[in-house]
Amino acid sequence: MEFSGTLILAGLILALLWLWSMKNRRKYPLPPGPTGLPLIGNLLQVDKHVPFKSMLKLSEKYGPVMTLHLGWQRVVVLVGYDTVKEALVDQADDFVGRGPVALLLKVTKGYGLAISNGDRWRQLRRFTLTTLRDFGMGRKGMEEWIQEESQHLVTHIAAPFDPRFLLSCTVSNVICCLVFGQRFSYDDERFLSLLKIISEILKFGSSPLGGMYNVFPWLMERLPGHQHTVFSQAEEVKKFIMTKIQEHMETINPSVPRDYIDCFLTRLSQEKDTPTSEFHYDNLVSTVLNLFLAGTETTSTTIRYALSVLIKYPNIQGTVTSKTPPRHHTSSSMLHSGNQACGIHPFTFSASHKDTAVGTKDLKFGLIRPKHRFPLV
Structure with missing residues (x-):
């Protein structure tokens, strides 16, 4: 009955x-x-x-x-x-x-830059672009960081290697320089664990199970499954970020900002009495998380695909690595073609x-x- x-x-x-x-x-x-x-x-x-x-x-x-x-x-x-x-x-x-993407809403609680809208998006986007450019993004200073990190990469490729792992380390370290003001050794266990978790989160997000969560979040929350492991891992990444923020809070000198976190904390202090300000702790944690999730895997995947193109077509290797001006056009064309072919983001x-x-x-x-x-x- x-x-x-x-x-x-x-x-x-x-x-x-x-x-x-x-x-x-x-x-x-x-x-x-x-x-x-x-x-x-x-x-x-x-x-x-x-x-x-x-x-x-x-x-x-x-x-x-x-x-x-x-x-x-x-x-x-x-x-x-x-x-x-x-x-x-x-x-x-x-x-x-x-x-609205349920998976990102779950991880960030709606804070940060990635899925925000309105005034929050405008404030955080303007500040993030300006700050990252001040620290060299898209400029000569950024190129020097990339070249330095490339030397660390080269020292690890004397023998056969896994490009997925090493390229993730390289790209993530460039982001770390901008956000944390430091790079990490490729042997740092906590750093490697962080990269593994980020890879797992992104892999889950593009999997059928991740798609099901985005469609039926209320149901998937109540069912057992890998989604709960992924969310626990995401909390570990956030704890790592919070630890770094705490270290910055204890050593910050507002007149000499070292990185993105320092600049955000300074702005947070300046606008702490402004009710409409989006510069608060939750937005800082989620924005730093956004930068890692958005930058590490996508950039390393693009480079990895470009390497596979160079291996398949060795005749263009000399042109790309040449010191003559045409190499810039060839490199740019190859990277853009790689993005079109491998389809890192088929959906927006x-x-x-x-x-x-x-x-x-x-x-x-x-x-x-x-x-x-x-x-x-």
Whole structure:
């Protein structure tokens, strides 16, 4: 009897959800897209291993601007160079927002730079770009750090080696110089543990299980699984960052900032009585975490792919390593081509801040309303 009652209740809930979805579909004009099932939406039509290929195939039928339902979340998918350029370049101001990513929300509690919006995003982004440039990012000083770190890398490649490990160490140390004001030995156990955890977090985020968490976070929180291990590991990284922040707080000299953390702590002290300030401890911890998650794996993967291209096409090695001016064009071209080929970020979760139109005139349902859905580019 109880089981029958549970089934009836579940059926009623699903029916109400379906009716609610249909009501919203009629209320808000949507781009075309495949019909989804209650609760799971279009998940069965998306390949869990290479979802971008499924979306490319669906776009052949529904066009470059289409609607998908990923579980509870309704998204507008933009496919193809022209459509993405129109949104992210021609209408960049309308798409500066970040869509809600449950995994990142869980790890950062909504703080930091990566998935913030509005005034928090503007304050942190402006400060972070200015500070990192002051410490050499994109300038000669940064090049010197990279060259110095490259020498440490070279000393470890006299014999066959694992490029994934060494390149992660190299890239992460450059970030450490900017953020912590120091580099770590490639034999430092805590540093190596940190890199391993970062790799595990990113691997989980791109896995089918990570995708399921982003779609059904409320369910995955209540089920046993690897996701709980990943979140525990993320807390270890945050504790490492907190330890470094504490060391900076004990030794800081506001008149002589050593790195990003020093600058942030100085700004925090200056604006501690400003209610609207986003310069507080939680944002500092999460922003430093964002810099590591965003920079370490993506940059090392790009370099690793570039190395594989050089191995496959040895005839261009001489051009890239030459000291003559054309090497700059060859190196840049190779890195950009590598990014296009290996597809480090096949998706970008963007959110529009206001109603806007995307697509050609015949895509008359190209309205995107930020309160109800966000584009998946």
